[in-house]
Amino acid sequence: MAAHGEYNHIEIPFDDAERAKRFYGGVFGWQFSETPGFEGYPLYTAGPGGLGGGLGKRGEMAGQTVRNYISVDDIDAAIAKVKELGGTITEGRSEIPGMGWFAVGTDTEGNVLALYKGNEG
Numbered sequence: 001m002a003a004h005g006e007y008n009h010i011e012i013p014f015d016d017a018e019r020a021k022r023f024y025g026g027v028f029g030w031q032f033s034e035t036p037g038f039e040g041y042p043l044y045t046a047g048p049g050g051l052g053g054g055l056g057k058r059g060e061m062a063g064q065t066v067r068n069y070i071s072v073d074d075i076d077a078a079i080a081k082v083k084e085l086g087g088t089i090t091e092g093r094s095e096i097p098g099m100g101w102f103a104v105g106t107d108t109e110g111n112v113l114a115l116y117k118g119n120e121g
Helices: 017-028 075-084
Strands: 007-014 043-045 052-057 067-071 088-096 100-106 112-118
Touching: 007 017, 007 112, 017 052, 075 088, 075 100, 075 112
Parallel strands: 007 052, 067 112
Antiparallel strands: 007 067, 043 052, 088 100, 100 112
8 A cells, every 4th residue: 555645556548558568568578467347458567566557548548648646645635735736636536446536637837647545544
């Protein structure tokens, strides 16, 4: 379980799943796996014990650009803090069934970020 403020998941959009897997697997040696309920969203781990994420169809299972998901203790409080400090929320709180909650926004510099609160703890 990632602590508040730690990177949790890096999502990389693709236009062609096999091409993207071939690229990231070939360059970095990443292995990909499918998770039931998330077909078409291959997961990866970046190196032994490294941070992982997923590859998602651009505009469907992923955004238009890379999203860094950052763990938070309280999704609603984090959304409020983003807004309070000048960021924006572009996708409000949404459930990932059986896993937790996420929201997507931008920081004060226009960079995309995603907040994540898992069901554990």
